[in-house]
Amino acid sequence: MIAPLEELIDRLRALPGIGRKSAERIAFHLLSASAEEATGLATAITRVKTDVHRCRRCYNFATGDLCEICANPNRDQETICVVGHPWEIAKIERTGEYHGLYHVLGGLISPMDEVGAADLTIAALVNRVKTEGTTEVILALEPKLEGEITAMHIVSLLKPLGVKISQIAQGIPVGRDLEFADEVTLSRALRGRIDL
Amino acid sequence: MGIERGDGFVLRIRAFGDADIIVTLLLHGYGKRTAIAKGVRRLNSRLGGVFDLLNQVEVVFYARDRLDLVSQAALISSNEAVKRDLGTINSALTVARFLDRLLPLHQPEDEVYRLFTRFITMATAGSGVEARIATELWTLTLLGHRPQLHACLQCGTTVGPFRFIPARGGVLCSRCKGNVGIPLTTGLARALAWLATHPIERSRVIHLSPEEQAQADEILNAYLETRIHEG
Ligand SMILES: [Zn+2]
Ligand SMILES: [Zn+2]
Numbered sequence: 001m002i003a004p005l006e007e008l009i010d011r012l013r014a015l016p017g018i019g020r021k022s023a024e025r026i027a028f029h030l031l032s033a034s035a036e037e038a039t040g041l042a043t044a045i046t047r048v049k050t051d052v053h054r055c056r057r058c059y060n061f062a063t064g065d066l067c068e069i070c071a072n073p074n075r076d077q078e079t080i081c082v083v084g085h086p087w088e089i090a091k092i093e094r095t096g097e098y099h100g101l102y103h104v105l106g107g108l109i110s111p112m113d114e115v116g117a118a119d120l121t122i123a124a125l126v127n128r129v130k131t132e133g134t135t136e137v138i139l140a141l142e143p144k145l146e147g148e149i150t151a152m153h154i155v156s157l158l159k160p161l162g163v164k165i166s167q168i169a170q171g172i173p174v175g176r177d178l179e180f181a182d183e184v185t186l187s188r189a190l191r192g193r194i195d196l
Numbered sequence: 197m198g199i200e201r202g203d204g205f206v207l208r209i210r211a212f213g214d215a216d217i218i219v220t221l222l223l224h225g226y227g228k229r230t231a232i233a234k235g236v237r238r239l240n241s242r243l244g245g246v247f248d249l250l251n252q253v254e255v256v257f258y259a260r261d262r263l264d265l266v267s268q269a270a271l272i273s274s275n276e277a278v279k280r281d282l283g284t285i286n287s288a289l290t291v292a293r294f295l296d297r298l299l300p301l302h303q304p305e306d307e308v309y310r311l312f313t314r315f316i317t318m319a320t321a322g323s324g325v326e327a328r329i330a331t332e333l334w335t336l337t338l339l340g341h342r343p344q345l346h347a348c349l350q351c352g353t354t355v356g357p358f359r360f361i362p363a364r365g366g367v368l369c370s371r372c373k374g375n376v377g378i379p380l381t382t383g384l385a386r387a388l389a390w391l392a393t394h395p396i397e398r399s400r401v402i403h404l405s406p407e408e409q410a411q412a413d414e415i416l417n418a419y420l421e422t423r424i425h426e427g
C-alpha cells in the first residue's frame with residue numbers, strides 16, 4: 001500500500017474503538033471524499049487542540065478562561081460535583097438533575113499505576129472549598145477501588161473544613177463505567193446520594 | 197485452547213477498548229494469568245462488579261498462549277475489610293503489584309498463592325507495613341531470589357553499616373568497597389533479615405520507622421527491577 005494511506009490507517013487504528021477494518025473503511029472514504037470534507041475534518045482536529053484547554057477553576061474543557069458551567073451565573077455556586085474526567089460531566093448534565101458546579105480531578109488515585117494525589121487536582125479542590133463558600137461536595141467517582149481510594153483521600157482532607165460531603169455511587173454497580181450509565185440510573189444515583 | 201476453571205485474586209485491571217478490561221489474576225493451581233473480559237464496563241454486563249482490584253473470584257476461561265478469554269466469573273469475596281482503610285489498601289495493592297511484576301505467566305507457584313492468601317487474611321485484621329515488607333521478601337525467597345541481608349557478601353561480617361547491591365542480591369560492608377548501592381544500617385539489615393526468615397504472621401514483632409520503611413522499599417524495588425530484567 002502507498003505510504004501516506006498506510007500512515008493514515010495506522011493513525012486511525014491508534015484511536016479508541018477503531019480496529020483495522022474500520023480504519024481502512026474511513027481511510028478509503030476520506031480518499032474518495034471531496035477536498036472540502038477532508039480538510040474540514042483536519043481543521044476540526046487542529047482546532048480542538050489549539051482552541052480547547054482546561055477551565056481555570058474546575059479543569060473542565062473550555063474555550064475561554066472559564067468553562068460554560070463556571071461562567072454561568074445561574075448555576076448553584078455552593079455545590080461542587082467531583083468527577084474523574086471531563087466527559088463524565090456531559091453525562092451528568094444530560095440528567096438535568098444537577099445545577100451546581102463541577103471539579104475535574106484528571107483521573108483517580110491508583111497506587112498500581114503510580115498515580116498519587118499530587119498528580120491530580122485535589123489540592124485545587126481543597127482550595128476551592130476553602131475560598132468559594134462551598135457548602136456541599138458530591139463525589140461522582142467511578143465505582144471501583146481506585147474511586148474508593150480517591151474518595152477516602154478527599155473525605156479526609158475536606159471533613160475538617162466542615163463541608164457536607166456525599167457520594168452518588170448508589171445505583172451504579174461496581175466496575176461499570178459512568179459513561180455507560182443511562183440517564184435514569186444516574187438521576188436516581190444523584191437523588192439517592194449518601195452522606196459521608 | 198481449552199476451558200479451565202480456577203479461583204484466585206485480581207491483581208491488576210486495565211481498561212481495553214471501549215468496554216473490555218484486561219485483568220491479571222493470581223489463580224490457585226495456575227499462577228499468574230492475564231485474561232480479557234469482554235463488555236464488563238457496560239451497565240448490563242453479567243460480569244460487571246466481579247473484577248475489582250483485590251477481589252477474590254472464581255473464573256471459567258479459555259486458556260490461550262498469553263491472553264486468556266474469560267467466559268464466566270463470580271465474586272467469592274470483595275475483601276471489604278482490607279478496603280476499609282487506606283493503609284491496608286496501599287499495602288495490599290503494593291504486594292499485588294509486586295506479584296504482578298515478579299511472577300512469570302502460567303507457572304502455578306502455589307506457595308506464593310498460599311503466602312498471598314495469608315497476607316490478605318492478615319490485612320483483613322489490619323496489618324502493618326512490616327507484614328507487607330515480609331511478604332515481599334518471602335515472595336522473592338519462594339521464587340529463588342532470597343536476598344542476603346544479614347551479613348556482608350564478601351567478608352561475612354554481620355556488623356554494618358551496609359550497602360545493598362541490587363545486581364548481587366545482597367549487602368556489602370563499608371570495608372568491602374561498599375560505596376555504591378543503597379545504604380542501610382546494621383539495625384535495618386537485621387530487621388529485614390528477620391522478616392525474611394520468620395512467618396509473616398510474626399512480623400508485628402518488628403517495628404520500622406518511616407525512614408526505614410522508605411529505605412526497605414527502595415531496596416526491594418531496586419532488587420525487583422534487576423530480577424525482572426534477568427528473566
Ligand atoms: Zn469550569
Ligand atoms: Zn565485608
